[in-house]
Amino acid sequence: MKYIAGVDIGGTNTKIGLVNNGKLEIKKSIKTLSEDGVIKTMNRIWEAIRELLTEKNIKLEELVGVGMGIPGPVKNEEIVGFFANFPWEKNLNISEIFENISGKKTKVNNDVNVIALGEAVYGAGKGSKSSVTIAIGTGIGGGIFVNGKIISGFSGAGGEIGHLKIVKDGKFCGCGQKGCFEAYASATGIEREAISRLMINKKNMLYDKIDGHLEKIEAKDVFDCAKLGDKFSIDIVDYEAEYLAMGIGNILNIINPEKIILGGGVALAGDILLKRIKNRLGEYAMPVTLEKGFEIVLSTLGNDAGVLGAAALVSQNKA
């Protein structure tokens, strides 16, 4: 049997799994502890992989390679330009470092690109020739799968959909620029808009739900109140859906994928949001991109997308 190890490195935890023919056979989570430095972290990951092999009675020779998702831009599936949260050097060749430790072929890509690859190959995009996965959470990340590959980009920043500018001189974004898609349509974007409106309108279910503590608001509160019929919250969901339709419409006009896959915390709002996006998409996407066969769907792999996608970095490259 042939196995691939998939590794999804996060700021706090690192998920590790063994994948055989697209099936996640066993998985575990360890602390990333990036403050120990890159070499220690990589050794700890390799140790965890070997433990999983032992546990499943798999010989070391049966492990054909290792795929990794990492928060940061990744070039040539090897070099990480910089690490979003870790105190590690710039331009580290993580692939080489891990190959030296493990003796196994190692491919690396950006964590969101890896999730998109997982959804494209094993999840909601399975069977589609092209898909764009949009992860809507604190920020908005994306990954573009087309012609059998992820668009990683010249400097590893392919698919940075959250920083698409959709409003000229618009709201400030955490990236330091203005008018970004994620400044409007991420969970944070919803919360900013809700707080701005609550400052001048306190007679609504949402204000009561958070007991007037504006700093406590979460995007989920807005969706929950909207689902209960609160007009104030429904208006914010409308606002959110409008900008999501604009951003997604732009992706459709540029990439024209077979599927748009929505993931992340905001996507959990489900139909109340999805229906509104679909209703508005025709104002932003060219009609030809919405032709029969196109679908906008929710992600299906959940927390396993990163590990499965990381494994796919190895299996896809062999194809």
Place this chain on the structure above:
Amino acid sequence: MKYIAGVDIGGTNTKIGLVNNGKLEIKKSIKTLSEDGVIKTMNRIWEAIRELLTEKNIKLEELVGVGMGIPGPVKNEEIVGFFANFPWEKNLNISEIFENISGKKTKVNNDVNVIALGEAVYGAGKGSKSSVTIAIGTGIGGGIFVNGKIISGFSGAGGEIGHLKIVKDGKFCGCGQKGCFEAYASATGIEREAISRLMINKKNMLYDKIDGHLEKIEAKDVFDCAKLGDKFSIDIVDYEAEYLAMGIGNILNIINPEKIILGGGVALAGDILLKRIKNRLGEYAMPVTLEKGFEIVLSTLGNDAGVLGAAALVSQNKA
């Protein structure tokens, strides 16, 4: 020797050439006469290819295939969803029709995508792993070259950069939607903006140049007056550069290509525009996408891009 025929089908004229190893050996132009119907037009094109073969003393067996660029969305390098200017049926399999006439393997793609492929493989993008070609003329078209291929899209509409929405509820576009990149940054966009401003300000060089005949204005007039120091026209060039920077910045954030290649009539304005775009790009593109090695350049193949790119449809597919 092995030759490929490249065919660039336009609304009025069709350019045809024979390409050997990336070199355009001989070319000619014939009238498209699409009103005669698709079969007659395709027969006429095949006749012209055979004339070129005879003229260069090339045997029919030395012709390995035919590539075609066509104005309209093309699926699977075969089927044209609809023809932008021709009175031909929808969803015609042009590849099959031409293979039946010629007995030669035929690949078809959208005309702008084909130009982008030509620039990527033989022109300004030669040697780069990824490039996005943006043709700025009456409208704005684009083609995205990445991982060795053009992104054609699920319904043949990949790279429709001109219809990226950059202003919510913005200016009306010829496509029927609002706020499109090309409504602001195409030659027509410049002309609309100039006319709108000339309605209320007639004391400038531009107004004098067109003798007050607003309907005669061309984007080139604006650039010409700006180059002569007309403040009114320089302001319009600034406006144009701002929206071009926004649109190009968005492409950089999504695709992160190694090169942006500017073509079309507006690109002929040259440095007066290019410098201004470069100065503003940092407000819209993420810094990582502008890293060392990235370049924004002018197209180099001129009118031959379509014929060379069409031939590349065949040569690239064999690779």
